[in-house]
Amino acid sequence: MSDVHAIILAGGAGTRLWPLSRRLRPKQLLRLFEGSSLLQLALNRLDGLFPSENIRVVTTADLAPAISSEIPSLTPNHIIAEPALRDTANAIGLAANLIARSSPDAVMCVFTADHLITPRERFQEVVRQGIAALDANPDALITFGVQPTSPHTGFGYVELGDQLADNLRAVAAFREKPDAETAKRYVDSGNFLWNSGMFAWRIETILNELKTHLPANQSALESIAADWTPESRPEQFRARYEALHRVSIDYGVMEKAARVLVVPMNCDWIDVGSWESIAALYAADAAGNISIGATALNEKAGNNTIVSETEHLIAAIGVDDLIIVHSDDATLVCSKAEAQRVRDIVERCQWEFGDRYV
């Protein structure tokens, strides 16, 4: 485990958590989890698993200042600021090429900042198993698969192949987000795991796979990485970076690579993508209300999720099944049935008020 590196992908904004999440204050920095942000929790999870100097956060140039100020322990060396969002194959590829410059023989693991994963001990044990599996399978791409707890249609699935070792399986196939019926069949079969977006591989392996399956991207990324210094500004790479073909690591590499193995991760793994998924983490009162922050409800208010980031008070009288979220300059009042429409209202605000509230 001497030369192992980790990256945490933290480039998205998380529109569905508006009005707390914003263009320049993304979801992964919101301190919604006992005062900690998702990114901080993702970093904490890696404590003791990787040397801290080998942990990097990959984000966009827009978000890098907020991440840097929120987590001062991350030096510029630890933040890889992409000039633009070009999906995960490029984010991972840029990081791999940068790590390769000083540590071409290293192992590299990829993590996300969008999930709550517990317990930490088991998470670390499984990651260690994945890294260890590279000893016997040095040219493999290892993906971590999460035990499904529901027939979720929002995730990709990994179909399990042969058992190769203790907690190590071949991947029979990657399956895109299924419809409800297919998802149920997957879960009932016991032969599918959620595609977690977490990986382990040798740097040399991933660079070879990128070269094979995404040669134009890899060539451009290698050249960008060669010119990259901690002092260089992302702007100078913008034109070259924006020219990259957008592609996800799953579609661009994992589904095409010859030797992909999966390490099942039997952890609680919660995608924190919406107000409802956050509410599910809190205990409701007898009337089904979940309150985060200062609230006052009357006895006729039921099944509401109420979030106040500051000490601003939210009073709810006689209302049901609402999501109410207060931030400094905007408040959301949304029926739970329409929660997936938050994204639309953010677009409408952009259109009507410009950047002010987005």
Add this chain to the structure above:
Amino acid sequence: MSDVHAIILAGGAGTRLWPLSRRLRPKQLLRLFEGSSLLQLALNRLDGLFPSENIRVVTTADLAPAISSEIPSLTPNHIIAEPALRDTANAIGLAANLIARSSPDAVMCVFTADHLITPRERFQEVVRQGIAALDANPDALITFGVQPTSPHTGFGYVELGDQLADNLRAVAAFREKPDAETAKRYVDSGNFLWNSGMFAWRIETILNELKTHLPANQSALESIAADWTPESRPEQFRARYEALHRVSIDYGVMEKAARVLVVPMNCDWIDVGSWESIAALYAADAAGNISIGATALNEKAGNNTIVSETEHLIAAIGVDDLIIVHSDDATLVCSKAEAQRVRDIVERCQWEFGDRYV
């Protein structure tokens, strides 16, 4: 019209307009009406009708600083700050005794700050009629009665007696707030007006009536007025004032006085007591939404009343029949059906959080 004085009663807090109205920022100071407050509008209505030095605002010591800072044209001489709220007979009685010290022969008119009254020209004309009626009826108490536009159960009613002159009637009786059936009968008969809480009388007359019907109150008020100076602090009168029997001018004087006349006021007279009554002043969009301030609604939001005092944005998605009101430190989300419960939640906040949000 040379020695005519006016007072505006502005002592209440208006709990039902929480969270905009507060203990120390009462309803009558909220700038909800094209940037003006109810108190400012009440003052504007008297422009040209009374010499400005003869117009006084009666409020409580708690609210006097806010009134003074909101309306700088009101000098300490123009603000009568009661040490405590002791209902309208005492508020009016204190003012009458104070005016009597320099102008014992004056005419005094009483107005409220809780209503929108238009058009101003007609309002002023009717007030002039009421004052003029005192020439032929110098010992009368004149009340202004408003033409009812609905069988409202929240107002007292004045039953009309004989026609005494053009737009001057005797009062047959004062009627307390009626039940719905009685209110309908009153309005259908055409013989009842709403009791507006606006009056005209000679100072000498009202002091005599107070002495007759509320002798203990009048004796105490006369003594307080004798010690009162613009420099004296309300606190020094607190004990004497708090000892006053609480009583309204209607119950304590008007219903008992021998000679009460009514001048019908054929104006639009809107009681601004709740969010719904304020909403009724604004035009709704096609979906029935009324927006005051910065809002963003999706097409599934209907019949909501949304008020943002500042530039704070309120976004409403898929919600119906809600009252949403945002203030600096508290937001109300209330079903219209439960609008009368706002008062309760204010009490609950007081209990749970102390003075902080009330």
